[in-house]
Amino acid sequence: MTMSTLKTAVCGLALLAAPLAASAEELVVNGEIEMITETEPAAHLDGALSTVRSGWTFRTTETKALQMDDFENPAMISVDNGMAAWNTADGAEGKSCADCHGAMEDSMEMVRATYPKWNEEAGEVRNIQMQIDDCRVNQMSAEPYGLDSRPMLAMEAAISSVGRGQVVDVAIDGPAAETWEKGKEIYYTRFGQLDLSCASCHELNYDNYIRADHLSQGQINGFPTYRLKNARLNGTHSRFRGCIRDTRAETYSVGSPEFVALELYVASRGNGLTVEGPAVRN
């Protein structure tokens, strides 16, 4: 092969590679929902992160692709189940979610982007799951799903799916401020025999490897998340548990006030990213 043909070949490769690389860096779901996967950090982060990145940006090309098309996204089966449950009457009152809330696409669009949220009547910060079970028990007189149970995650995934593309904007001021501070404290507290805080990995070492795993910033805009490792939807609190367990500490329980506070704080670190749930991750 002469030098000039070699050059042509190399040039051809570069031309081929360029559009591929560009399309791999932008997350557009179903060719229509444009996601923000990297953005300026919120003011409250105060320089702790130079940029805020969705967990999607840390994954391999193959895993990324799974999330770009609902047909390929294995979580969408659960979303269908959640949608069906939304329209099905349950409990002694004989009501479905839709009887009060109408179409999920209309009433739930902004929910995932703004929760966890202060609930004035209850006088506490609540996440989506707590709100769902509250509705089931007090409005429908139905059995609660239970936090991070399969039907709960399916419902949460459905609610999240209709809010995809909305910009995460959880309120951290006003009555939620106290809970947020508590969450921040937990985030920076070192736990367990390994003496690790959330920040040790997800703030100081994201993009590095922890054994064979590529550390993300620990953003939760993609939750509930379909994980390839267990082939099911995973809730935020269960994920927190897994993380704290890995530091060899006693963990808080799913639905505990500590985890609700942490969820609010971690969600606020992702203010400015878009709702991706149900996302596909390792």
Place this chain on the structure above:
Amino acid sequence: MADNVTPRVRVPRDAAAGETITIKTLISHPMESGQRKDSDGNTIPRSIINRFTCEFNGESVMEMILEPAISTNPFIEFQAIVPESGTFAFTWYDDDGSVYEESKDIAVS
């Protein structure tokens, strides 16, 4: 008896004559292998989709035998060449005798 079995299919709405198109199918199904035991030690009976077929205007496009090692919610993707406008018919056969069907039209220009 498997609950909540829903077939899903994606076929392009239109194609050029002789074009190779990609067809994706997914069916939600537990695919219980028959190898597992419940908490009392009893074998959980096998319950899988054992056969899948795809026909185009009555002509066989592909047929597949599924075995117990295939995981939950089988996803089957394959390519086909479409000579004319018509209908793809997809059929899944369950161990319990149920048959699930789905069909999609395609316009060839």
